[in-house]
Amino acid sequence: MTTKEWRRTLSQAGDLGVLHVLFSGGEPLVRPDLAELVAAAREAGLYTNLITSALGLTRDRAERLKAAGLDSVQISFQAAEASLADSIAGTAAHERKREAARLVRDLNFPLTFNVVLHRKNLGRLESIIALAEEVGAERLELANTQFYGWAFKNKEALLPTRAQLEEADRIAAVAKVRLRGKMDILYILPDYYGDRPKPCMNGWGRRYLTVNPVGDVLPCPTACEIKGLHFDNIRQHSLAWIWAESVAFNQFRGTAWMPEPCRSCDRREIDFGGCRCQAALLTGDAGNTDPACSLSPHRDVLNRIVASVQEPLESEGKTASSNASAWQYRINPGHSVT
């Protein structure tokens, strides 16, 4: 989409009552006009968040984003130690991210420190929290891996053991109390180990929408993975029309679409049947109850995956190359701007 098309989209979002915009991806810094888009979003009354790997965040760019009115910055890290972080990232990224975090704090942006947690870094949670404190993050997002796309293909290498997870839960809970009022910690539970699904997107077509780089409007950033769902495009329709009328948004909106056990469940307006993408991926039908719910008739699919990764971790050692934990790096990630 052109700069002009994005500006129009952002202004329509403001009119629709949207309050926040997350410039994400893919990698939003690959757009040379990002500062211009931030300014357009501010003009539309939106609170602007940049969600970035921070590779490519030079001082000049950061200053231009500041001048454009960017409200907050989130940087993704892979771990606290450069060797581990770089082996996870597949490139020497860690020191550059630390440098960028310093720059972000220098310019007085509020900083969110994001780490996707998995088998290889979950045991190092304490050092991750310490690094987030050290760089002066105001918010720490500890996001246990969601298993879609690339992560799903590598689930054997990424899924932690139950013991690993219980230890991490405990560490996160303690840190949360210790840092209250200083650093806000959001610990996102891994739903493979839970009994109830996450309230994905706070309900389909209820709070969130995603516009991807070609202008397709999606109910969630990964909705593309659901085969057969048709998305409307911002070049053909207004955002208000799409929000109200698009088939993709209406398909799983509300509770009428729900099968049992969701339909008669007293939690149907609390967790909204869980995640449509996960249901599609694990059961072949996005209209099923998310197997992350223990009441799902497909729960055994998930239980089998979980059971297959419970052997102890000692064999994995400290390197990223041992057999049980080897993974494929992603060559060409898809892009999307939320």
Added chain:
Amino acid sequence: MNDEPHNQALSPGTRPRLAAKARVQTDKLSGKLVLLYPEGVLLLNETGAAIVGLCDGQRTFQEMVTTLSERYGSSPDRLSADVAEYLDRLRKRGLLDLISEGDGQ
């Protein structure tokens, strides 16, 4: 950042200041004020909005209570506890800096 917020307990001379990351905005749908911060929204009712509007880092807690009691015609003693509780909630979410007496700006 060079001026570290001093997040201690609230005393009459404390000057509350809205954290830099938080921004008050009108919600276009309801016409009401909301407080926006990274990945969060707090809906402000009328009193909430009045309290937040006074958190400018200039007024002391005591002055805030006085202003609000004049505006709403209720006794400062009654208001004081409610305002303190509201401010404490904001502070716990990291949305408020408390500048204590004697601290420079």
